[in-house]
Amino acid sequence: MTGEQTLCPVMDAPINKEYFVEYKGKMVYFCCPGCEKQFLENPEKYLHKLPQFKQ
Numbered sequence: 001m002t003g004e005q006t007l008c009p010v011m012d013a014p015i016n017k018e019y020f021v022e023y024k025g026k027m028v029y030f031c032c033p034g035c036e037k038q039f040l041e042n043p044e045k046y047l048h049k050l051p052q053f054k055q
């Protein structure tokens with residue numbers, strides 16, 4: 001069972017559900033649009049911070 005994401009994987013700030021992408025079938029939320037762009041440049045760098053990708 002996975003936890004719910006509460007922090008931006010890039011900045012470790014609280015998420016804003018207005019900023020998100022779908023990655024590998026799961027929603028990833030960010031604090032701002034700049035973090036969304038940074039995540040998409042290298043998603044694998046941030047996956048370890050996301051509860052929805054932990055098994």
